[in-house]
Amino acid sequence: MKDRTKCILLFFSLVIIIFLAIYIIKRTPKCDRIHADEMIAFDVPDADIAKQIADVVMDIGEDKDYDVNVDFDEKSNEWIITYVPNCLEGDGDTLGQKIVKIRKDIGTITINGD
Structure with missing residues (x-):
């Protein structure tokens, strides 16, 4: 039993x-x-692709006039794309500067700036 x-x-x-x-x-x-398990991860292999992704995210087209600088930070494994508007005065301030950071391995995007 x-x-x-x-x-x-x-x-x-x-x-x-x-x-x-x-x-x-x-x-x-x-x-x-x-959530992290629902994110779509993609690889960003080079600076040209990182700039194209940042242009789409920031809605930067051919009509807008920005100086673009693309750097890779090996410490954080991020592409850092800096948009500085072309100013006629040229006073050297960073007003209107926008920074887009894209992780190289998983493609997460962070936007900083005005």
Whole structure:
């Protein structure tokens, strides 16, 4: 009788564990944030592609006049694209400067600037 009871309890325990595992796998988060497992990662191999991505993100077209500088920071593994507007006065301030940082390995984009 004890063996039969143990088998029944073991069976119910396994069934509950399976149901909980299915629930955890199928459960979707209720917040609107993008989670790390849902992100689309892409590789940014060179400076030209990084500049093209930054142009699209910043909505920079041919009609806008910016000096663009593309650098690679090996410490943070990021492409750093700096947009400095061409000023006729040339007073040397960085007003209106925009900086876009793109991770080389996973492609996350960070925007800094005015």
